[in-house]
Amino acid sequence: MHEINAAPWRKSSRCGSATCVEVAKVDGRFLVRDSKNPDGAVLSFTEEEWAAFVEGVGAGEFHF
Incomplete structure (x- = not known):
């Protein structure tokens, strides 16, 4: 758990005070958690999974 908490977590600047996700890259894997x-x-x-997700976001696949 220490390695995960010490990871360089990044949060979108668009989050403001709302709940957002944070992303970190550790040992070639992308980690996602609730901020x-x-x-x-x-x-x-x-x-590969992360690249597919980012591509899907860019293509509007997750726009509700």
Whole structure:
């Protein structure tokens, strides 16, 4: 857990005071967590999974 908490977490500047996700890259994997609950669950994605997600966001696949 210490390695995860010590990771260089990044949060979007668009979050403001709202709940956002934070992203960090550790050992070639992308980690995602809730910014309001940094000790909670952490999702882990491979570089390929992360690239597919970023591509999908850019293509508007997650626009509701």
